[in-house]
Structure formats: structure tokens, C-alpha cells
Amino acid sequence: xxxxxxxxxxxxxxxxxxxxxxxxxxxxxxxxxxxxxxxxxxxxxxxxxxxxxxxxxxxxxxxxxxxxxxxxxxxxxxxxxxxxxxxxxxxxxxxxxxxxxxxxxxxxxxxxxxxxxxxxxxxxxxxxxxxxxxxxxxxxxxxxxxxxxxxxxxxxxxxxxxxxxxxxxxxxxxxxxxxxxxxxxxxxxxxxxxxxxxxxxxxxxxxxxxxxxxxxxxxxxxxxxxxxxxxxxxxxxxxxxxxxxxxxxxxxxxxxxxxxxxxxxxxxxxxxxxxxxxxxxxxxxxxxxxxxxxxxxxxxxxxxxxxxxxxxxxxxxxxxxxxxxxxxxxxxxxxxxxxxxxxxxxxxxxxxxxxxxxxxxxxxxxxxxxxxxxxxxxxxxxxxxxxxxxxxxxxxxxxxxxxxxxxxxxxxxxxxxxxxxxxxxxxxxxxxxxxxxxxxxxxxxxxxxxxxxxxxxxxxxxxxxxxxxxxxxxxxxxxxxxxxxxxxxxxxxxxxxxxxxxxxxxxxxxxxxxxxxxxxxxxxxxxxxxxxxxxxxxxxxxxxxxxxxxxxxxxxxxxxxxxxxxxxxxxxxxxxxxxxxxxxxxxxxxxxxxxxxxxxxxxxxxxxxxxxxxxxxxxxxxxx
Ligand SMILES: Nc1ncnc2c1ncn2[C@@H]1O[C@H](COP(=O)(O)OP(=O)(O)OP(=O)(O)O)[C@@H](O)[C@H]1O
Numbered sequence: 342x343x344x345x346x347x348x349x350x351x352x353x354x355x356x357x358x359x360x361x362x363x364x365x366x367x368x369x370x371x372x373x374x375x376x377x378x379x380x381x382x383x384x385x386x387x388x389x390x391x392x393x394x395x396x397x398x399x400x401x402x403x404x405x406x407x408x409x410x411x412x413x414x415x416x417x418x419x420x421x422x423x424x425x426x427x428x429x430x431x432x433x434x435x436x437x438x439x440x441x442x443x444x445x446x447x448x449x450x451x452x453x454x455x456x457x458x459x460x461x462x463x464x465x466x467x468x469x470x471x472x473x474x475x476x477x478x479x480x481x482x483x484x485x486x487x488x489x490x491x492x493x494x495x496x497x498x499x500x501x502x503x504x505x506x507x508x509x510x511x512x513x514x515x516x517x518x519x520x521x522x523x524x525x526x527x528x529x530x531x532x533x534x535x536x537x538x539x540x541x542x543x544x545x546x547x548x549x550x551x552x553x554x555x556x557x558x559x560x561x562x563x564x565x566x567x568x569x570x571x572x573x574x575x576x577x578x579x580x581x582x583x584x585x586x587x588x589x590x591x592x593x594x595x596x597x598x599x600x601x602x603x604x605x606x607x608x609x610x611x612x613x614x615x616x617x618x619x620x621x622x623x624x625x626x627x628x629x630x631x632x633x634x635x636x637x638x639x640x641x642x643x644x645x646x647x648x649x650x651x652x653x654x655x656x657x658x659x660x661x662x663x664x665x666x667x668x669x670x671x672x673x674x675x676x677x678x679x680x681x682x683x684x685x686x687x688x689x690x691x692x693x694x695x696x697x698x699x700x701x702x703x704x705x706x707x708x709x710x711x712x713x714x715x716x717x718x719x720x721x722x723x724x725x726x727x728x729x730x731x732x733x734x735x736x737x738x739x740x741x742x743x744x745x746x747x748x749x750x751x752x753x754x755x756x757x758x759x760x761x762x763x764x765x766x767x768x769x770x771x772x773x774x775x776x777x778x779x780x781x782x783x784x785x786x787x788x789x790x791x792x793x794x795x796x797x798x799x800x801x802x803x804x805x806x807x808x809x810x811x812x813x814x815x816x817x818x819x820x821x822x823x824x825x826x827x828x829x830x831x832x833x834x835x836x837x838x839x840x841x842x843x844x845x846x847x848x849x850x851x852x853x854x855x856x857x858x859x860x861x862x863x864x865x866x867x868x869x870x871x872x873x874x875x876x877x878x879x880x881x882x883x884x885x886x887x888x889x890x891x892x893x894x895x896x897x898x899x900x901x902x903x904x905x906x907x908x909x910x911x912x913x914x915x916x917x918x919x920x921x922x923x924x925x926x927x928x929x930x931x932x933x934x935x936x937x938x939x940x941x942x943x944x945x946x947x948x949x950x951x952x953x954x955x956x957x958x959x960x961x962x963x964x965x
Pocket of ligand 1: 526527528530531534551552555558559704831832833859862863
């Protein structure tokens with residue numbers, strides 16, 4: 342039986358009306374919050390055992406195997422400079438066991454930020470190492486509208502669902518991680534964190550759908566870091582080449598920039614915990630990434646293409662994986678990435694579902710993808726914060742009818758309006774303009790530049806260096822307009838993006854949801870403007886429904902388009918024309934993979950193509 346629980350947290354007045362009055366062309370930015378801590382443990386931890394056994398984690402698939410001889414520890418072991426604490430005790434290759442809990446202050450309040458055992462000195466990812474408590478109190482109540490999330494309906498389904506928490510204090514995250522949460526100035530958990538962290542820390546598989554900008558990264562990082570710290574280092578590494586890295590957790594994301602961002606975030610959360618985070622993505626020299634891997638890795642953040650490369654070179658083994666996370670999971674499982682994901686998860690040496698813990702996160706989860714995802718999960722819990730695939734009503738959405746030939750002059754008017762607002766003392770903000778093609782991005786960037794607007798662009802034909810440069814230039818405000826293709830649609834968390842303009846609307850409503858989600862993040866408000874014309878008729882209905890659901894004003898003419906159109910706006914979802922996205926596909930009678938309901942989510946790993954071949958072996962995504 343699949344239980345289903347719906348929650349509706351305290352009824353707060355909807356925000357859309359409030360927010361819309363705050364906008365003229367640009368919108369204002371509000372600043373972040375604050376936090377707190379505490380309890381269930383991941384299933385892999387050995388907390389009932391003696392202290393000795395606590396260190397001796399052996400993944401289930403390696404248990405009862407004859408002991409292997411393990412390459413001896415590298416001798417480089419630089420002593421932990423300036424610290425009485427032991428550094429990174431052992432090595433990646435066996436040697437003395439490492440105990441994260443004693444080394445990194447799991448119970449005692451922070452390590453020293455030093456790595457011994459062949460590891461580097463840990464760089465402080467927070468920059469100034471100001472006292473965490475001080476930073477916390479200075480930043481508290483800095484104006485973020487956290488209450489904005491309080492009236493979001495939450496639904497969970499699955500068996501034996503752990504109860505949500507209200508504060509970080511209720512979760513046993515350990516002192517080092519808690520200090521980092523304070524450094525991040527997270528005062529309390531967002532709804533997706535309140536529900537998903539206890540679920541993940543109880544060792545359960547999870548499919549979590551929550552709106553853009555609602556804190557999913559921390560939601561999957563905290564339990565992973567905490568689980569690794571609690572369980573301690575594996576007692577032995579399997580004998581591969583001495584240069585093979587054996588991460589304990591793998592976080593996959595669809596774009597290089599998103600992987601880099603997750604890496605940066607995870608490094609902050611893992612600071613002084615003894616858990617080392619490494620990133621690997623395409624488009625940049627592999628040698629540097631190899632060197633990082635050689636220094637040791639507990640959490641590997643990667644794009645699929647580069648990871649496949651590393652696996653084929655036997656420079657990474659997935660044998661020791663205890664945690665697998667797919668961020669932007671629906672994107673990772675659609676036709677662009679599915680073959681690579683199956684290869685990584687099912688055809689290499691990763692432990693199967695049930696032996697590893699799998700967490701899928703996204704703001705959108707088409708039903709078809711939910712069904713396919715069951716191959717990767719075991720007895721999972723589905724968590725939906727807000728409607729699956731809905732946008733947050735922190736974003737004011739405006740749709741304007743603009744003929745193709747007039748788009749540029751309309752854009753110019755918008756940007757001039759913004760500039761005037763800025764001159765009138767309103768805060769200078771960033772504007773993200775989405776176009777459909779790479780060529781379109783180049784051409785619009787040039788045109789904007791020629792017309793006196795400092796713009797840059799990002800798309801898949803740019804070199805990685807150019808992509809990173811463009812993003813930096815945008816983030817810093819040097820070029821406050823970024824023209825982008827969908828490569829920038831998902832996951833990127835850029836402060837001060839106040840306006841997202843869909844110069845070209847996408848064909849898929851989920852893409853629209855992710856694009857506009859680059860603004861209105863973490864409780865801040867945002868504005869999204871879309872140019873609509875006859876070419877976009879196919880998305881009209883989905884768009885009108887989405888806007889209605891988010892309490893946005895739907896123009897009369899859009900409703901007319903919507904009524905006329907057959908259901909569209911989703912290449913792989915909502916084809917039934919029902920309300921958005923639906924819910925847990927396990928509750929639908931039609932859902933059966935290999936033996937019906939009880940079998941659902943069982944052992945997975947069959948690796949069959951989705952839907953009888955509906956998804957062909959796609960080419961490597963250009964994103965990666
Ligand atoms: N508990 C919290 N308190 C305050 N800020 C938070 C909290 N959790 C996350 N944030 C901040 O919220 C912002 C958005 O978080 P994040 O990027 O994880 O969102 P997301 O849900 O993954 O978005 P997307 O769906 O676009 O990928 C980040 O700047 C993050 O630092």
C-alpha cells in the first residue's frame with residue numbers, strides 16, 4: 342500500500358498580488374535568512390555497534406567477499422600543519438581507518454580545515470573565516486521573505502514516511518555541518534529541506550519535486566555529508582590501479598556550470614567536516630581533474646559525459662558508492678542523457694538500488710520520467726512541494742504578444758525602462774534573456790552591444806572558458822544582460838537576477854518553468870516577461886494553466902489561444918491534458934513494471950529502454 346499524506350502549512354496570503362505591486366519593469370531584491378539543528382540516521386551508519394565497528398563500513402555488495410590486498414597508503418602524508426588534530430588520518434587506499442566523527446568534529450565542533458594523508462590544506466570556501474556565530478547574528482532577519490513558502494502544499498507518498506522537521510536543530514547533523522549552515526546564514530530549513538532531509542537521513546530513496554530556487558541543493562547535500570561523516574571511512578578500498586578514485590557519493594547534473602555551482606555549494610557545507618568534494622565536467626582539461634581525484638574524494642560532482650570518460654579510463658570506480666543523486670533528474674533521464682545515465686548507473690560497477698541510496702531532485706517531473714526513474718530507485722518516497730512542475734508565485738509572470746519582427750524593439754523598450762528605473766535610484770539588477778538558438782544568442786548579443794547595452798552570452802558553441810567568463814561577467818554586473826540558450830535554464834543560482842525575458846518561448850512548459858526560475862529564488866521576488874506570437878501557439882494552453890495556478894494574470898488573448906489549441910507544451914508530459922504533472926505514478930492503476938504494484942521500486946536495474954523503445958540511444962548532450 343502506498344500511503345499518501347498531504348500537508349498544508351499555515352495559510353498565508355498568496356503573494357502574487359503583493360508582489361505585482363512591487364514591480365514596474367525591474368523588480369526589487371530582498372536578502373536571505375537564518376537557521377538552526379536535529380535525528381534519524383542513515384541506514385548505513387553503525388550507530389548500534391561498538392565504536393570500533395563504526396569505522397568499518399563495508400558496502401553490502403562487498404560484504405562476505407574474501408579480503409583483498411589493498412595498496413598501501415601513499416607516504417606523502419603531510420602532517421596537519423598547525424593543528425593538534427589529526428589531519429586526514431589515513432589514505433584513500435586503505436591504511437589506517439579514518440573516523441570522520443572524531444576527526445572532523447562531528448560531535449565536538451569543527452575540525453581544523455587541514456588535510457593530512459596526502460590531502461591538501463583545505464581552502465576556506467567562505468573567504469573570510471569570520472566566526473560563524475558572529476556572522477550568524479549579524480545577518481539574521483536580513484529581510485528575506487521566508488514566510489513566502491509557508492503556504493505551499495506539501496504531499497508525500499510511499500511507505501513509512503519519516504516525519505518532517507521544523508528546524509535544523511531537530512536534525513542530528515553534527516557540529517561541523519551545523520557551523521557551516523550558520524556560515525551560510527540559513528536560519529531555518531525551506532519546505533523541501535524540512536521534509537526531504539529526515540527522509541534521506543533515514544536512508545530512504547527519494548524522488549523530490551520542489552519549485553525552483555527552494556533549496557534543493559542543500560536538501561541533498563546535507564544528508565550525504567552527514568551520512569559519510571557518521572559512517573566513517575570504508576575500512577578498505579578494492580584493489581584497482583592505485584590511481585583509481587573511489588567516491589562514496591555521486592552527484593550528477595546536466596550542465597558544467599551547474600556541476601561547478603553544486604561543487605562550490607557542497608564545499609561550503611562540507612568545510613572542516615573531513616568530507617572532500619571534487620568536480621569533473623567536460624570542456625576543461627581532464628588532467629587537473631585527475632589530480633584532484635588522486636588527492637581523494639568522498640563526494641564526486643560530475644556531468645555524465647566526463648564521468649563516463651573517467652570510468653572508461655578506470656580513473657574512477659563507482660564500487661563504493663553509497664549515495665547517488667541526480668539533480669535536475671527529469672533532464673538527466675530524458676532522451677538526451679538517458680543512455681549515459683544508464684551506462685553509469687546500471688552498466689558499470691555501482692551498487693544496485695537498495696544497496697545504495699538514490700535521491701532524485703527537480704522542479705519538474707513528467708509522469709513518463711517518473712515511471713522510468715523507478716528503475717533507479719528502491720521503495721522510494723515521493724515528495725512534492727507545491728504542484729509537480731509548478732512555478733513559484735514569487736515570480737510575477739507577464740506574457741506580451743509581440744510579432745517576431747518587433748521583438749528587438751520591444752526588448753529595447755524594456756531595457757530602456759529598466760535603465761531608467763535604475764537611474765531613479767532603484768537597485769541595478771541583472772537581466773537574463775533566453776533565446777532558442779546559439780546563433781540567435783550571438784546575434785542578439787551583438788545587436789544589444791551595438792545599441793549600447795552591455796551584454797554577453799552563453800551557449801553550447803562557446804568554449805568552456807568563454808562560458809565561464811560570460812557567467813562571471815554577468816554575475817559581477819559588468820555585463821548585466823546575459824543572452825542564453827537553455828544551457829543556462831536549469832539550476833543556476835545567480836543572485837540579483839531580477840528579470841528573466843523569454844525573447845523566444847520554449848516549446849516545452851517545463852523548460853519555461855526552469856528558465857523563469859532563474860529569478861524569484863530563495864524567497865526573493867522576480868519578474869518574468871515572455872514574448873508570445875503565433876509561433877508559440879503549441880505552448881499556449883500549458884502556459885495559461887501554469888500562470889493560473891501561480892495566481893498570475895492571464896491575458897484574454899492567451900486564454901483564447903489556449904482554448905483553441907490541442908494540449909501541447911510538453912514533449913513528454915501532460916499529454917493527458919489533466920492538471921499539471923500529476924502526482925505519484927505509483928498511484929495510477931496503469932503503472933506496472935514487471936509484476937505490478939508490489940514489485941514497484943523493488944530491485945530495479947533492469948535497464949530496459951523506456952516505454953518499449955520510445956527513447957532511443959540519444960547522442961551525448963551538447964550541454965555536458
Ligand atoms: N534554508 C535556507 N535558508 C536560506 N537560504 C537558503 C536555504 N536553503 C537554500 N538557500 C539558498 O537558496 C538559494 C536557492 O537554492 P538552490 O540553488 O539549492 O535551489 P534549487 O531548489 O536547487 O533551485 P533550482 O530548481 O533552480 O535548481 C541558494 O542561494 C541557497 O543558498
